[in-house]
Amino acid sequence: MQPLLEVKNLKVTYDSASGPVQAVRDVSLQLQRGEVLALVGESGSGKSALTKSVMRLLPPSAAVEGEVLLNGTDVLHMPERHLRELRGKAMSMIFQDPLEVLNPVLTVRRQIAEAVRLHDPQADTEQRVRELLRLVEIADVERCAASLPHQLSGGMRQRVVLAIALAAQPQLLIADEPTTSLDVTVQAQILDLLKSLQERLNMATLLISHDLSVVARLADRVAVMYAGKIVEIGTAEEIFYQPAHPYTWALLRSLPGFSADEEELYALPGIPPTLIDPPAGDAFAPRNEYALAIDYEQMPPFFRLSETHFAATWLQDARAPRITPPLQRRCGE
Amino acid sequence: MSEALLSIRDVHYTHRLSGGVSVPALRGVSLELQPGEIVGIVGESGCGKSTLARAVMGLLAPQKGEICYNGINVHHPQNMAEKRCLQQQRQMIFQNAALSLDPHFSVEEIICEPLRLAQLAPQQGSYREEAAYWLQQVGLDALFLSRRPQQLSGGQAQRVAIARALAARPRLLVADEPIAALDVSLQAQIVNLLRRLQREQGFGMLFIAHDLAMVRHLCHRVAVIYQGRLVEIAPTAELFRAPRHGYTKALLSAMPLPDPRQEKQRQPQYYEQPVSDGGVWHQASPQHYWLAEDGEVGE
Numbered sequence: 001m002q003p004l005l006e007v008k009n010l011k012v013t014y015d016s017a018s019g020p021v022q023a024v025r026d027v028s029l030q031l032q033r034g035e036v037l038a039l040v041g042e043s044g045s046g047k048s049a050l051t052k053s054v055m056r057l058l059p060p061s062a063a064v065e066g067e068v069l070l071n072g073t074d075v076l077h078m079p080e081r082h083l084r085e086l087r088g089k090a091m092s093m094i095f096q097d098p099l100e101v102l103n104p105v106l107t108v109r110r111q112i113a114e115a116v117r118l119h120d121p122q123a124d125t126e127q128r129v130r131e132l133l134r135l136v137e138i139a140d141v142e143r144c145a146a147s148l149p150h151q152l153s154g155g156m157r158q159r160v161v162l163a164i165a166l167a168a169q170p171q172l173l174i175a176d177e178p179t180t181s182l183d184v185t186v187q188a189q190i191l192d193l194l195k196s197l198q199e200r201l202n203m204a205t206l207l208i209s210h211d212l213s214v215v216a217r218l219a220d221r222v223a224v225m226y227a228g229k230i231v232e233i234g235t236a237e238e239i240f241y242q243p244a245h246p247y248t249w250a251l252l253r254s255l256p257g258f259s260a261d262e263e264e265l266y267a268l269p270g271i272p273p274t275l276i277d278p279p280a281g282d283a284f285a286p287r288n289e290y291a292l293a294i295d296y297e298q299m300p301p302f303f304r305l306s307e308t309h310f311a312a313t314w315l316q317d318a319r320a321p322r323i324t325p326p327l328q329r330r331c332g333e
Numbered sequence: 334m335s336e337a338l339l340s341i342r343d344v345h346y347t348h349r350l351s352g353g354v355s356v357p358a359l360r361g362v363s364l365e366l367q368p369g370e371i372v373g374i375v376g377e378s379g380c381g382k383s384t385l386a387r388a389v390m391g392l393l394a395p396q397k398g399e400i401c402y403n404g405i406n407v408h409h410p411q412n413m414a415e416k417r418c419l420q421q422q423r424q425m426i427f428q429n430a431a432l433s434l435d436p437h438f439s440v441e442e443i444i445c446e447p448l449r450l451a452q453l454a455p456q457q458g459s460y461r462e463e464a465a466y467w468l469q470q471v472g473l474d475a476l477f478l479s480r481r482p483q484q485l486s487g488g489q490a491q492r493v494a495i496a497r498a499l500a501a502r503p504r505l506l507v508a509d510e511p512i513a514a515l516d517v518s519l520q521a522q523i524v525n526l527l528r529r530l531q532r533e534q535g536f537g538m539l540f541i542a543h544d545l546a547m548v549r550h551l552c553h554r555v556a557v558i559y560q561g562r563l564v565e566i567a568p569t570a571e572l573f574r575a576p577r578h579g580y581t582k583a584l585l586s587a588m589p590l591p592d593p594r595q596e597k598q599r600q601p602q603y604y605e606q607p608v609s610d611g612g613v614w615h616q617a618s619p620q621h622y623w624l625a626e627d628g629e630v631g632e
Contacts, residue, residue, distance in 0.1 A: 213589030254521035
């Protein structure tokens with residue numbers, strides 16, 4: 001079956017004062033209809049550059065190589081005039097801070113109506129606004145529609161942003177840290193809403209998050225990014241229960257629920273490499289306590305661990321020493 | 334009884350907005366922090382956590398109630414010595430640290446300013462070395478010494494703010510969501526640092542956070558605030574094991590776990606009842622108190 005989204009050998013390079021930054025370095029991935037794929041990794045790992053190239057939101061100065069196919073259509077070379085059709089109808093995006101997206105002086109009704117009209121000038125906008133607000137499970141539709149953004153709570157605002165994003169029934173939703181600014185109870189509600197929408201509308205979701213608990217709740221599959229590359233990809237269960245890449249181990253170990261030591265959390269030593277002149281071998285090697293000599297010279301290929309699980313680490317090579325992952329699960333006790 | 338490091342007594346604060354609108358933020362909160370103790374403050378956004386932090390720092394004055402640091406009323410210091418003591422010994426890390434750094438100062442100046450104001454000699458030889466030392470503690474290179482706040486990323490600014498607060502050698506640290514903006518691996522590093530320094534130097538800390546797993550890891554006691562009222566306070570392990578107030582139960586049920594099988598089955602409870610100004614405090618165990626509404630049966 002043709003995947004909804006296919007990224008092939010994507011490379012993104014930005015210009016900076018100190019030289020070209022290789023933000024995305026040869027990333028390939030596929031996303032099926034109705035599937036939730038989470039991208040996790042630290043700031044600067046390339047998550048945003050990757051999603052921005054999928055949405056064609058990169059500045060013109062960014063050099064993009066490779067292919068991004070949505071329903072088999074080449075996104076990277078699509079003429080500008082077709083992009084409006086692409087953004088909104090084919091794919092849509094929500095961000096961390098709804099207040100940055102919403103217009104502070106327009107009512108919710110006007111802002112949703114604008115999105116509706118943009119994609120379907122013939123639509124009964126009043127009717128559609130109410131439908132969309134009900135879709136995102138807002139109880140008092142009339143009151144919400146008449147409100148200005150600042151009159152709503154953080155959770156309500158994120159629902160409104162979601163209603164706008166869903167106005168043209170996108171097949172792909174890109175959610176960039178959608179619940180980071182919300183507290184836990186509201187976060188749980190928004191995550192459940194995203195899950196139910198994605199199931200009801202058979203919408204694929206690309207979830208960007210640094211919060212592994214959010215990822216655990218929502219994602220079918222997880223891609224772990226480091227220094228512009230995917231270092232491990234698998235189903236959520238594979239990544240959380242049988243992680244294979246030392247960087248994934250490090251991410252999990254630094255959480256209070258996973259740390260073997262009750263006193264001290266595991267803190268990954270060192271800092272991410274600059275992507276201006278990335279190292280020859282595995283970029284994670286200098287911070288990796290399990291690094292092998294070859295890690296400093298040669299980039300590890302993807303080793304296939306199952307139909308769905310791949311990890312780019314030389315530890316999976318037949319000649320490598322066997323290492324027991326340093327994870328002790330204590331969560332949920 | 335030993336004197337509390339911080340004593341918050343029946344504090345009420347109402348935000349007065351334009352157009353005669355008033356929004357109550359704190360409704361009679363009382364709380365004591367002992368020297369060397371870390372108390373976590375949790376609750377939904379808008380429940381009054383940050384207002385409480387600001388009141389403790391003297392940044393806003395409660396309409397009713399009193400806040401004392403080491404016996405000094407933080408809103409009415411009696412003399413210059415008390416004022417200086419408050420200034421140097423209480424430090425705060427703000428939620429949005431980038432906005433709390435003066436854009437005219439270099440990172441070095443920002444970190445050393447509280448020391449210079451308090452006329453404290455640097456422990457590392459020179460002020461510059463002192464600043465470099467604290468940068469290294471929060472995982473930043475000495476190259477950052479000459480940078481200005483606008484040249485820092487959000488995470489870097491957050492760490493500079495943490496370095497500044499710790500360099501001042503506080504006795505009381507008020508940390509309002511200090512790590513929310515940081516990557517997971519950095520969060521661990523900062524929490525380890527806070528914990529280590531707190532042990533070594535014995536300062537008290539109010540740790541405001543919505544990351545319940547981190548609160549559980551770091552804090553000795555946890556205070557739950559709901560709609561501007563303290564509704565439950567208990568030693569951390571006990572609160573997580575046996576919450577009594579309905580809101581605490583709902584909050585803990587919503588706590589996300591990094592475990593896909595558990596996460597996909599978990600059904601969070603919701604709690605939306607209003608909390609009245611009345612209510613009766615019940616004691617569940619020596620240090621565990623919770624607020625029951627009048628008429629509600631205290632088991």
